[in-house]
Amino acid sequence: MAVPIPSDITSTLASAGPEKRLQTLRSVTDLFLRQAPLLVEDQVAVFDQVLGFLAERIERYARSELAERLADVPNAPPETILKLASDEIDVARPVLERSPRLSDGDLVSIALTLGRDHMVAIGARPNIGESVTDALTIHGDGAVAHSLSRNLTAKISTSGFGRMMALAARDQDLQLALGERADLPHEHLQSLLGMAKEVVRARLAAIADSRMAGLVAAAVDRGAARLEEGGATARRLEEREIEELTLRFGRGELSEADVATFAREGRRAQALAALALLASLPRSIADRVFVDPDEDLLLIVCKAIGLHWETVDSLQRFRVPASHRPYDATRLRDSFDRLNPATAKRVIRFLHAREPRAERMN
Structure with missing residues (x-):
């Protein structure tokens, strides 16, 4: 039978010093781990209250x-686990x-x-x-795609693979990681071979399983000219989509909803084109929006x-990372909310004035 924990333990510990709280935490954790297989949820809830209280004060x-001690326990205290999962990454x-x-x-x-x-980590x-x-x-971003691509037990949707393929276009390590996945759809493997450099393409061919062997051999045999043609076709499709966006803008049919959809789907070029059209951005500014280390540039354009804010x-979130700083939504939203629309418009007009007319996106 589980050993009961006194109901007034939290009030007792509230006045304890740091060392006492740490000792108590370890003792209560030891007790929980010994008793865990025998505990019902009501009893786990008692441990949850105590461990959660202590975890906030250590x-x-x-x-x-x-976190390390509780991570593998099937009936670990749920609220404590959620607090630990939302803590600093270490x-x-x-x-x-x-x-x-x-x-x-x-x-x-x-x-x-x-x-x-x-x-x-997820x-x-x-x-x-x-x-x-x-x-x-x-x-x-790319770091997340690398983690996910190496996780062979992860269930990835067709659209999820498509978004990872977009990141792989400039990342040979990600190309190899995706190529090693047995669940990569045939059409994506074909595209992967088309975008890969010669050395990487040879390695992809070497690691492809028997299910893909015929496809790999055929793709490699077609040679560099066919692969170049495939890349050019993809670029032409993208250019036609952007031309259609320009026509829609001219008809007054382009809106924030289009930008939001492209952003959610990870379609960077289309999102950038739509944003540039709506803001009448010079091409040089539009190209910098997603790569400039100053995140405020995109905030200013959007304001x-x-x-x-949702858009x-x-x-x-899918800006090309210009640094290794983690994404800080709270800080960015605060900056966005504090931006004055009139000030943002003046900044854009000032940037327009500094750019040659020939560079403006039509």
């Missing part, structure tokens, strides 16, 4: 230790990667609110479903044309 290294990582207590909904919420490092988690991997591929958030 140093980071102690929270990291607690605390959260073992829980995000392994804890069976986290639901797909928990994982998606954490991914969207806490950013890249947490998404990388991407390494065994047997994650498509709702989670879709969130990671929509909002994650000037009256976009909502801005989607655009910011």
Whole structure:
């Protein structure tokens, strides 16, 4: 039978010093781990209350230790696990990667609110479903795609693979990681071979399984000219889509909803073109929007044309990362909310004035 914990323990610990709280945390954790297989949920809830209380009042290294100890326990205290998963990444990582207590909904919420490092850890988690991997591929960057591509137990949707393929276009390591996945759709493997450099293409051919062998051989035999033609075809399709956007803009049919859709789907070129048209941006500014280290440039453009934060958030999340700083949605939203629309418009007019007319996007 489980050993009961006194109901007034939290009030007793409230006045205890740091060392006493740490000793108590370890003792209560030891007790829980010994009793865990015998506990019913009501009893787990008692441990949850105590461990959660202590976890909020101990140093980071102690929270990291607690996360490591609880990460593999099937009936670990759920609220404590959720707090640890939402902590700094060195605390959260073992829980995000392994804890069976986290639901797909928990994982998606954490991914969207806490950013890249947490998404990388979630991407390494065994047997994650498509709702989670879709969130990671929509909002994650190359580092997240690498983590997810190496996780052979992850369930990735066709659209999720498509978004990862877009990131792989300039990333040979990601090309190889995707090529090693037995669940990569045939059409994506064909595209992968088309975009790969010669050395990488040879390695992809070497690691492709027997199911793909005929496709790999045929693609390699067609040679560089055919592959170049495939790349040119893809570029022409993209250019035609952008031309259609320009026509729609001329008819007054282009709106924020189009920008938001392109952003959610990870279609960078189309999102950039739509944003540039709506803001009448010079080409040089439009090209810098997603790569400039100053994240405020995109905020200013979006504020000037009256976009909502949800659209801005989607655009910011797939910017080409100009640094290794984690995505900070709270800071960026605060900056966006504080921007004065009139000021943003003046900044855009000033930037327009500095650019040659020939560079303006029509």
